[in-house]
Amino acid sequence: MLDNVVKSLLKSVADIGDIPVEGAYNIRMDGAGAGRRSTENVVIETKADKPGIDIFVKPFTKNERVHIPVVITKTGLSDTVYNDFFIGEGADVTIVAGCGIHNSGCDSARHDGIHRFFIGKGARLKYVEKHYGEGEGTGERVLNPTTVVDMDENSVCEMETVQIRGVDSTVRETSAALGAGAKLIVTERLMTHGRQTARSNMEVQLNGEGASAQIVSRSVARDSSEQVFYPKAVGNSGCKAHVQCDSIIMDGARIRSIPEISANHPDANIVHEAAIGKINGEQMIKLQTLGLTEAEAETVIIDGFLK
Amino acid sequence: MLELKNVSFSVEDAEIIEDISFTLEDNRFLVITGPNGGGKSTLARLIMGIEKPTGGRIIFNGQDITGLGITERARLGIGYAFQNPPRFKGLTVRGLLSLAHGSDLPEDACCEYLTNVGLCSMEYLNRDVDSSLSGGEVKRIEIATLMAKNLGLAMFDEPEAGIDLWSFKMLVESFRSMSKGRHTSVILISHQERIMELADEVLVVANGKIRSYGTRDEILPKLMGEFDEDCAYAHSS
Ligand SMILES: Nc1ncnc2c1ncn2[C@@H]1O[C@H](COP(=O)(O)OP(=O)(O)O)[C@@H](O)[C@H]1O
Ligand SMILES: [Mg+2]
Numbered sequence: 001m002l003d004n005v006v007k008s009l010l011k012s013v014a015d016i017g018d019i020p021v022e023g024a025y026n027i028r029m030d031g032a033g034a035g036r037r038s039t040e041n042v043v044i045e046t047k048a049d050k051p052g053i054d055i056f057v058k059p060f061t062k063n064e065r066v067h068i069p070v071v072i073t074k075t076g077l078s079d080t081v082y083n084d085f086f087i088g089e090g091a092d093v094t095i096v097a098g099c100g101i102h103n104s105g106c107d108s109a110r111h112d113g114i115h116r117f118f119i120g121k122g123a124r125l126k127y128v129e130k131h132y133g134e135g136e137g138t139g140e141r142v143l144n145p146t147t148v149v150d151m152d153e154n155s156v157c158e159m160e161t162v163q164i165r166g167v168d169s170t171v172r173e174t175s176a177a178l179g180a181g182a183k184l185i186v187t188e189r190l191m192t193h194g195r196q197t198a199r200s201n202m203e204v205q206l207n208g209e210g211a212s213a214q215i216v217s218r219s220v221a222r223d224s225s226e227q228v229f230y231p232k233a234v235g236n237s238g239c240k241a242h243v244q245c246d247s248i249i250m251d252g253a254r255i256r257s258i259p260e261i262s263a264n265h266p267d268a269n270i271v272h273e274a275a276i277g278k279i280n281g282e283q284m285i286k287l288q289t290l291g292l293t294e295a296e297a298e299t300v301i302i303d304g305f306l307k
Numbered sequence: 308m309l310e311l312k313n314v315s316f317s318v319e320d321a322e323i324i325e326d327i328s329f330t331l332e333d334n335r336f337l338v339i340t341g342p343n344g345g346g347k348s349t350l351a352r353l354i355m356g357i358e359k360p361t362g363g364r365i366i367f368n369g370q371d372i373t374g375l376g377i378t379e380r381a382r383l384g385i386g387y388a389f390q391n392p393p394r395f396k397g398l399t400v401r402g403l404l405s406l407a408h409g410s411d412l413p414e415d416a417c418c419e420y421l422t423n424v425g426l427c428s429m430e431y432l433n434r435d436v437d438s439s440l441s442g443g444e445v446k447r448i449e450i451a452t453l454m455a456k457n458l459g460l461a462m463f464d465e466p467e468a469g470i471d472l473w474s475f476k477m478l479v480e481s482f483r484s485m486s487k488g489r490h491t492s493v494i495l496i497s498h499q500e501r502i503m504e505l506a507d508e509v510l511v512v513a514n515g516k517i518r519s520y521g522t523r524d525e526i527l528p529k530l531m532g533e534f535d536e537d538c539a540y541a542h543s544s
Contacts, residue, residue, distance in 0.1 A: 280393060282389075282391075282393040283393045283395060285357055285377060286389065286392065286393050287406065288376070288377040288378045288381065289355055289357070289377055289381050289386065289387050290381060290386075290406050290407045290452065291378060291381040291382050291409060292378065292381075292406065293378050294378070300395075300398065300406065301395065303397070304395055304396055304397030304398040304402075304435075305396050305397055306397070307396075307397035
């Protein structure tokens with residue numbers, strides 16, 4: 001039985017309001033396991049040496065969804081967890097992760113998730129991760145995710161990360177190594193407000209011939225929040241990479257974008273685009289001419305931008 | 308009814324609009340024309356409230372709206388299809404039409420408006436109004452947003468720009484039927500003879516001033532001569 005705070009957190013981060021009816025899952029609550037199911041093709045096991053789980057997806061598994069949400073409802077809790085994902089050759093799976101913190105106390109609540117993905121030959125992974133914080137307490141809500149992706153030949157990884165509200169401090173570390181023909185698509189969406197801070201460091205090593213990466217980061221910084229982006233793409237083969245950081249800055253917020261692209265191979269083709277600017281004035285005016293107030297127009301523009 | 312009384316607009320030292328006055332009665336179709344840079348778009352933006360006049364008054368249906376903001380004027384029933392409409396990331400054509408309408412617009416209504424501007428509706432409904440659309444497509448969607456609502460005054464700024472001949476015919480028909488129904492009155496900024504022929508009245512604006520103003524039959528015959536002079540002047544300077 002899950003209580004309502006937990007259910008609503010699950011809804012926000014994992015698109016499930018309760019125990020999922022189908023598929024493998026693992027729910028971690030306040031630093032301990034709160035439910036698990038393995039299936040014939042997806043086996044979840046507790047790590048022997050440290051907190052966390054190993055997730056094994058059998059080769060050629062098709063169309064399975066795995067949910068591994070984390071919820072924290074206790075103030076003062078600091079939780080570090082190591083999860084390793086082994087995606088077998090030719091498998092095609094979706095993994096929905098996510099962390100929701102409800103902090104109603106005055107101490108900080110923190111979750112550091114260290115996720116490593118080993119994606120087999122020709123396998124396809126869609127990984128969705130949502131971060132969300134709430135709670136009336138003054139305690140900080142801190143999330144520091146580390147993601148390491150190791151992609152074998154011709155594998156595909158589509159990674160979607162979303163952090164729209166309630167997380168006071170985040171340092172996100174992402175690194176990926178791509179084998180021949182591997183394809184990585186990362187979409188990062190972030191909104192910060194109040195005095196929140198967010199930093200995202202990303203390093204993509206394109207090692208194999210024909211590897212490709214597409215990284216899109218969209219962010220909105222409001223109030224006096226701060227964001228730093230440090231995406232780095234390294235071409236070590238005949239490869240293609242496109243990094244795009246697009247930010248809307250508002251109020252007294254601050255954003256730094258420090259792109260780095262480097263090539264160690266004559267056939268590496270790496271492009272970076274970065275832009276920071278306020279909400280487009282003509283867009284605001286257009287929506288007002290349709291009868292929207294300034295605040296309504298702003299919401300429409302930001303929602304679309306982060307969609 | 309729209310009345311402009313001695314409206315002026317200047318920025319720094321430049322007079323962009325100088326002492327313009329005219330009255331547009333209900334159920335009238337006004338075409339504003341004149342050379343590029345003459346002040347046509349600025350005039351429409353002043354009526355919409357996007358720019359504030361530095362002199363004069365604007366009266367709409369008896370109410371002085373000179374001090375009102377854009378949203379308030381929109382809610383009084385004034386609409387403006389931009390000369391250069393902005394694009395929106397993550398907002399679909401259907402979403403934009405619904406915002407214009409004021410509530411969720413049924414699919415068949417969206418389709419009708421898009422067809423009226425020469426767009427094959429099914430292909431467009433769920434596309435984002437972003438940089439994946441061509442200039443002509445964005446322009447037509449912009450026109451369609453003004454069809455999604457009944458307005459007291461609808462203003463279209465060079466709607467023919469970037470539009471192929473086939474769609475243009477369609478558009479002229481849409482404006483023709485619009486002039487007897489959907490909106491109480493229409494202001495259309497255009498250089499197109501075919502569109503000017505729809506007008507009840509024609510206002511020629513040049514150098515921020517009214518050069519001539521009258522019924523279609525009074526103004527149109529004179530116009531060709533005036534444009535020739537502008538061209539001659541442009542060539543000789
Ligand atoms: N806000 C503004 N600031 C400075 N110049 C402006 C502004 N608005 C319009 N203008 C200038 O006023 C002139 C008239 O512009 P516009 O109204 O767009 O002409 P038209 O639509 O007739 O081509 C142009 O020279 C334009 O550059
Ligand atoms: Mg113009």
